[in-house]
Amino acid sequence: MGGSAVIDDDWEFASSSNEVRTVVLVGRTGNGKSATGNSIIGKRVFKSKASSSGVTTTCEMQRTVLRDGQIVNVIDTPGLFDFSAESEFVGKEIVKCIDLAKDGIHAVIVVFSVRTRFSQEEEAALRSLQTLFGNKIADYMIVLFTGGDELEDNEETLEDYLGRDCPEPLKEILSLCGNRRVLFDNKTKDERKRYEQVQQLLSLVNTVIEQNGGKPYTDELFTELKNGAIRLRDQQIQVDSLKGYSKREISMFKDQMQRTYDEQLKRITEMVESKLKEATSRLEQQLAEEQAARLKAEENAMLAQMRSNDEIQKLREHLQKAEEELRRRGENRCNIL
Structure with missing residues (x-):
């Protein structure tokens, strides 16, 4: 926000009859939100480069007109739910995002990367979204994975990746949003591939709109x-x-x-x-x-393992004594004979 928020002259108070779609990209810094926004728009409009500190510093909206005349507004966000982000910064940016969305959000695109492991930070981010906007926000969520080129190089599909070692919280998120997911390769130079993955995403956006009765997400x-x-x-x-x-x-x-x-x-x-x-x-x-419960469970498991090891050791000692007793008895019989 940072100062007066002036109402733009071209602000459209859109009716539900026009074909404007507003989508918001959210996710951890470095997951590829800006690159994804550029793929959707079809040109480099958002700053995007490999950076651990994040290039996007404030919410920004860009617009594209599709071949069928449909208008898509794409809102790129900074790492709003990074653990390092201050509440004051996050609050201002969320209000700015709402201000940009104006008539509501048709889809929240949650961006993950196949190049990095799903983190506790990302799990917390989704919980924050639900806390701020209510559980209904899940009805508008689509999960997008970047790094499609890496999976392709390894001859893997998204299903292979998710099936290999999908964390339980990520499974819950996918289940929460009706398993709406798509894989993006933001590095591809293949125009056909780029077009097809954008169409797949927009198809999911249209599915979200239909399932929500054509109404974008809004609140008070x-x-x-x-x-x-x-x-x-x-x-x-x-x-x-x-x-x-x-x-x-x-x-x-x-x-x-x-x-x-x-x-x-x-x-x-x-x-x-x-x-x-x-x-x-x-x-x-x-x-x-949860951390305390995990530690307690691990401690209990360790104690159970120790008890099990003690019991196994005692059984071995009993077995050894029994074998020694049998051997002595055998030796005594030989002596008697």
């Missing part, structure tokens, strides 16, 4: 931001049509309206930050409890 934050923006736009139009006022007075009216809207944005941002801190605290406690 979307509604409040949109209504505030509409009021600001309408007020600015009314001020422009005022007669008998100087340019300076009209400018003052507009500045006051803008301040009112900025205050609204600030209040919503603080509300999101508070909710996020609460969610983070709850997640940290939950993860700590």
Whole structure:
């Protein structure tokens, strides 16, 4: 956000009848969100390069028009749920993302990479999404795996990769979103391949839209931001049509309206930050409890193994004593004979 959020002149308050699709890319830094956005748009519009610290520093939206005339808005996000991200930064960026989405989100594309192991951080990110936006957000989720070129080089499919060693939390996420998943190769120069994988993704987006009755995801934050923006736009139009006022007075009216809207944005941002801190605290406690439970289970397993080893050792000692007793008896018989 960082300053006044000005309403763009080309802001479209889209009706449900037009063919605008808004998708949001989320995921850990380095998973390939920006490269995926470039693949969807069909050209390099988002900054993307190999970097552990992340290239995307703020939410950004780009638009493309498909061959059939359908408009797709793609919102790229920074690593909003990286453990290193501060709540204040995350809160502002989430509000900015909602502000960019305007009329709602048609699909949340959760980006993973086959090049890196599924982490506890990513599991926590998905939980944060659900905490912030409710369980209904899962109805809009699509899982996208980048690194298709690496699987291809190893002559593997996505099914091979998932079947080889798929962590339980990832299985739960896939189950949660109806197993909607797609593999992307963002490095390919093959235009046909690039087109086909984008079409596969957009087909899943259309499936999500159909299953949700054609309605994008919205909540009270979307509604409040949109209504505030509409009021600001309408007020600015009314001020422009005022007669008998100087340019300076009209400018003052507009500045006051803008301040009112900025205050609204600030209040919503603080509300999101508070909710996020609460969610983070709850997640940290939950993860700590799970970690403690795992350690306890491992300790119990170790104790059980030790007890088992002790019992095996005792059995061996009994067996050895029995063998020695049999040997002595045999020797005694030989002596008697």
